[in-house]
């Protein structure tokens with residue numbers, strides 16, 4: 157690739173926005189060209205407006221970028237969005253209508269029938285739903301979403317099992333990191349030395365999103381997986397990394413019960429993006445931890461640069477068939493990294509080419525070397 161796609165970040169000052177900036181520094185295909193946040197931040201240099209919370213230095217070039225108003229006028233065509241759902245509900249369609257490819261982290265449109273909810277390793281074919289969006293026809297713009305941070309680890313672990321054996325029932329209990337609530341998030345007085353057994357709407361999101369992701373694209377819509385699912389979601393005093401205890405009842409695709417070795421084999425051989433050249437796709441998306449006390453957030457969350465999920469403790473379940481533990485990094489694989497991988501997939505499919513955009517999104521692209529065909533190379 158000769159030049160990079162210029163990209164913008166909506167909600168650039170937040171927890172997920174900061175991860176976007178960190179993960180996109182030196183990205184081979186994308187370059188940060190535009191940052192936007194609320195009225196509190198717009199007009200200020202990023203280094204002044206954002207409270208940088210990550211353990212790598214804020215890049216100097218980024219610190220100097222003046223934060224733009226959250227308006228499509230003058231924004232690049234590709235927008236990574238990291239907004240609260242209520243704000244995303246209003247802003248994301250405006251950017252799509254103006255011709256932007258909006259790659260969103262928010263829950264606002266994940267369950268909309270014509271909006272793809274995508275994990276590239278799981279259901280890349282669901283991206284066809286962008287063709288069902290009115291803005292795609294009118295301006296070329298569209299919305300694509302990635303799942304909730306607790307859903308993604310679960311689904312990555314379930315997909316290889318579902319493919320080979322089928323799944324009929326899923327029971328999951330989460331132990332979710334505080335960074336999942338954004339910054340400043342849960343007050344320290346509420347979470348230190350404590351567990352909070354409630355995260356607003358999280359259980360409903362996990363249950364619905366899991367079945368959509370594992371569902372089948374049929375014609376113009378996704379038919380969710382016909383499985384029963386129950387989620388218990390808890391906030392725990394961990395900085396980064398969501399841990400989940402999972403029990404499953406398998407289907408009967410084999411015509412006999414699956415063995416432990418067969419389930420381990422399904423995880424080990426699950427490499428659906430191998431050879432596709434997406435820069436941030438992990439070589440081994442589902443890593444097995446053989447130790448009896450793993451995975452653990454502090455030790456395992458950064459596997460595959462934070463893009464792999466780790467499974468461990470596979471054993472028979474006394475109620476359903478099998479139980480195991482899964483861990484994923486909530487702001488990398490569960491948020492910014494997921495959106496970046498979605499954008500890489502869109503680029504590789506030629507879906508980031510400029511649309512029919514007379515004004516608004518995409519204006520900036522000419523000034524930073526837009527080359528529509530470069531990414532599919």
Ligand SMILES: NC(=O)c1ccc[n+]([C@@H]2O[C@H](COP(=O)([O-])OP(=O)(O)OC[C@H]3O[C@@H](n4cnc5c(N)ncnc54)[C@H](OP(=O)(O)O)[C@@H]3O)[C@@H](O)[C@H]2O)c1
Pocket residue numbers: 166167168169170171172173192193194195196197198226238239240241243261262263303304305335336337338339486487490491
């Ligand atoms: N944290 C995670 O692990 C995680 C994982 C998956 C998905 N998500 C989702 O990602 C989204 C962002 O989460 P977060 O944790 O990054 O939240 P956050 O830390 O609270 O950041 C919110 C961002 O939105 C901006 N914003 C607020 N009001 C705005 C407005 N009216 N117009 C434009 N921008 C506005 C804020 O800008 P100011 O600084 O100017 O206020 C900030 O940049 C949420 O939908 C969340 O559910 C988060």
